[in-house]
Amino acid sequence: QKEVEQDPGPLSVPEGAIVSLNCTYSNSAFQYFMWYRQYSRKGPELLMYTYSSGNKEDGRFTAQVDKSSKYISLFIRDSQPSDSATYLCAMSWRGGKLIFGQGTELSVKP
Amino acid sequence: NAGVTQTPKFQVLKTGQSMTLQCAQDMNHNSMYWYRQDPGMGLRLIYYSASEGTTDKGEVPNGYNVSRLNKREFSLRLESAAPSQTSVYFCASSQLAGVNYNEQFFGPGTRLTVL
Numbered sequence: 001q002k003e004v005e006q007d008p009g010p011l012s013v014p015e016g017a018i019v020s021l022n023c024t025y026s027n028s029a030f031q032y033f034m035w036y037r038q039y040s041r042k043g044p045e046l047l048m049y050t051y052s053s054g055n056k057e058d059g060r061f062t063a064q065v066d067k068s069s070k071y072i073s074l075f076i077r078d079s080q081p082s083d084s085a086t087y088l089c090a091m092s093w094r095g096g097k098l099i100f101g102q103g104t105e106l107s108v109k110p
Numbered sequence: 111n112a113g114v115t116q117t118p119k120f121q122v123l124k125t126g127q128s129m130t131l132q133c134a135q136d137m138n139h140n141s142m143y144w145y146r147q148d149p150g151m152g153l154r155l156i157y158y159s160a161s162e163g164t165t166d167k168g169e170v171p172n173g174y175n176v177s178r179l180n181k182r183e184f185s186l187r188l189e190s191a192a193p194s195q196t197s198v199y200f201c202a203s204s205q206l207a208g209v210n211y212n213e214q215f216f217g218p219g220t221r222l223t224v225l
Contacts, residue, residue, distance in 0.1 A: 004152075006152070008150055032212070034213075041218075041219070042218060042219070043114070043200055043202075043216030043217050043218050043219055044153070044200075044216050045216070046213050046214075046215075049213065088152060088153065090153075092212055096212070097155060097158065097168070097212070098155075098212055098214060100152040100153040100154075101152055102150055102151060102152040103152050103153075
């Protein structure tokens with residue numbers, strides 16, 4: 001079993017939809033949880049990070065962590081075609097190496 | 111300020127050939143990393159360098175070697191390429207491994223095909 005599991009999709013939604021992307025993990029030592037966005041043929045870029053449990057909001061994006069269930073989510077409100085990309089979750093313990101999920105390919109159709 | 115740069119962008123090798131992928135960063139970061147990305151596998155760490163003068167193996171180091179040439183540059187070498195090394199290779203850097211969360215900045219990638 002991988003330490004971090006993420007449904008690779010692909011996921012296709014109409015413009016304006018609410019998107020939910022999820023990852024599960026097995027290592028309870030993880031403290032930092034990140035979401036990277038990767039456009040086609042580009043390198044990943046950090047979108048959001050959270051520390052420990054709870055929610056964090058940034059514009060149309062909300063990151064949620066449930067440490068008791070070992071489950072993290074990224075919600076995108078009012079999705080736009082420009083949100084079409086692969087979204088990778090990543091996590092680490094304090095100062096540790098990042099462990100990435102497989103990435104979910106998202107397509108937002110106009 | 112170019113961030114993380116990688117050369118070459120594309121490369122085709124024959125089985126058994128060798129090559130070196132180059133990476134440089136201009137953000138004065140201490141730590142640098144090499145990943146490979148394969149369909150359905152996410153990003154897997156090959157090697158990393160927590161600071162100048164140190165290198166360590168990651169999850170999939172077999173068939174690769176690295177050199178941290180100086181603080182800016184970190185190269186990845188394939189001594190005898192195999193078709194299983196066909197992948198997209200990303201270099202990344204971060205301010206300091208070992209402190210809080212580890213935001214990594216990625217280069218644009220090198221697409222390598224081994225025939």
